[in-house]
Amino acid sequence: MSQLMQNPAHPAAAPPDLYAPIVRDLEEVERVLAQTLRSRYHQITAVVDHVGQYRGKRLRPALLLLTARACGLVTTAHHVLAAVVEMIHTATLVHDDVLDGAAVRRHVATVNAEWGNQTSILLGDYLFTHAFHLSATLGDPRACRIIGESTNRVCEGELCQGLERGNLELAEDAYFDMIDGKTAELIACCCRLGALFSDAEPEVVEGLTRYGRLLGLAFQIADDLLDLEGEERTTGKSLGTDLDQLKLTLPLIRLLKQSPQAASTRLRQIMCSPGNHKREALLPLLREGGALDYARRRAEEFANLAQAELECLPRSVCRTILENLAERAVHRTS
């Protein structure tokens, strides 16, 4: 969490003790996660514990708790919902790693690398259903409905991306629609739940939902850029997988569209050639053609729009962190 709360632009803007409540919230979420995922089968516990080592940025629970605190009170329901969204996110990661055949995630061997695809698929299902069960324990139909709807949209986006693999004609609009589903939807859902369960006014709930969606779009474009130009050492995961899987992302869509006929044909040949050295071959072309800069600019635009949505909130430490998050989503190396 400390990562998320760094404020390099204004190191003295908020003394560390102001962060204490948010740190305590996140610790509470970890407790809910650990308690919920305990299984009476020791074999299952071993796999769940392994996934616990991924310990990523906890972006989704943090967003849910930060929006809650920015709107008012943080309740037990928020801690439960934050655990729910993290479980859903982890389920999608575990299945993504099977789809991508990835060996490493956040510097740790993936479940599929360690236990095989079968266990990974079932573990993902186990986490999904745990998340739904946990959200149902709140007894508030809004939680189940919002989470059910968002998660479904996430899967639709992922499924669509999978079915569009190898389609080198993919348009920018279709790409944005897909990442809106597979990434932005769940992030928007976190912000919506945070605000809604703090009894925020409807316009604040809607404003923060839009903030989450725009942040999610910026975040995914930055992620796609990292897959192209990042370093495995820093990101802690296998890179270049989008190209290997013939998944088109914004820079490549741009380059294919902007290139003259001959260059475009050459690009398609590289994409469709066997082997997994597409990243090395395409990176200079993407750089020289300005496609990486274009994608970065689009991500910045979304981040700026996200920041503007925060105007609906009174000034607070949490609002400042949410503003910084939008900036950091674009300029990150991991």
Add this chain to the structure above:
Amino acid sequence: MSQLMQNPAHPAAAPPDLYAPIVRDLEEVERVLAQTLRSRYHQITAVVDHVGQYRGKRLRPALLLLTARACGLVTTAHHVLAAVVEMIHTATLVHDDVLDGAAVRRHVATVNAEWGNQTSILLGDYLFTHAFHLSATLGDPRACRIIGESTNRVCEGELCQGLERGNLELAEDAYFDMIDGKTAELIACCCRLGALFSDAEPEVVEGLTRYGRLLGLAFQIADDLLDLEGEERTTGKSLGTDLDQLKLTLPLIRLLKQSPQAASTRLRQIMCSPGNHKREALLPLLREGGALDYARRRAEEFANLAQAELECLPRSVCRTILENLAERAVHRTS
């Protein structure tokens, strides 16, 4: 459905028009399924339509509706819940086919055979989340809680079975515990929901839940027997997969336990040998050793206990069908 309602012992027991309300209920469930699974992405619709061709016995929705009608009134909530349980069941089938590398399901090519494992994994997730979203639309926290809890237990059972693959020391108790999770739990859940949403008395809800669980156990043992001695032509799916995947089922657990040291060692050698002709090699041994008969007897015991639980219901056409179902679960060829 006509399959489920045949009553070979008493062909004249219930004239066909008595079945009309149940047939209408099931048609309504098909409408809910079709409407819910419509996607704005035509590529997704194509895969969903393909899965629609599986059209199995619709055992789970039928149980939910039959228990509902046996207790009292069938409402819109029952139709929605019946669609939910069928979606969950289909999601587990789609993922099972990936795990088993199965090529055929109900005489139709599996999704993994047609679109690959990636699409299958994501389609399963899509169906799971659709089911949860649909159950949340009822606005009744009981539906989400019961379905969340049951589905989680199903995944736990499946995950456990996967992690126990290759364990030739698996005990009978552990096997029963696993099939209680992976199969009996969801069938029990159907009966529970049917009764609960018909405002049945608590002891009837509990009795029918036990009926479902016992029926599920009988059903799974019969399924495991079919995997060993069934015919692919009749069952419409790949057989022998349990052995190929080193998943121990009741007949083999029994044979391993009952065999003298030397025979048991020979069995283990056959199990661990490469190739996929284990079924042919083991079937005569399972037959001669009485292991198939033993498993069939256990399935019959569960079916009889299931029938006894129906005493909590007044006599009706639906109760008769539920009684027959317990019998048919054991003596089936597909």
